[in-house]
Amino acid sequence: MIEIKRKEGESPNAFLYRFTKKMQQSGILKEAKKRRSYARPANKNGKRASAMYRSNKKVEIEKQRKLGK
Numbered sequence: 001m002i003e004i005k006r007k008e009g010e011s012p013n014a015f016l017y018r019f020t021k022k023m024q025q026s027g028i029l030k031e032a033k034k035r036r037s038y039a040r041p042a043n044k045n046g047k048r049a050s051a052m053y054r055s056n057k058k059v060e061i062e063k064q065r066k067l068g069k
Helices: 012-026 028-036 044-067
Strands: none
Touching: 012 028
């Protein structure tokens, strides 16, 4: 946990700047964002099916491009 105290005579903008800088250096925000959007790892068959779909879609698009559509 980061604890930052306001210095004597420090402006709110300077304090906020110092706080955000410390937060970024600590890596807390980065870790929180990573944990917020957890995605389950795909299984082998799902990866294979997805890859096959993408490759088939690429072939289709290329055919349509050659036909001028």
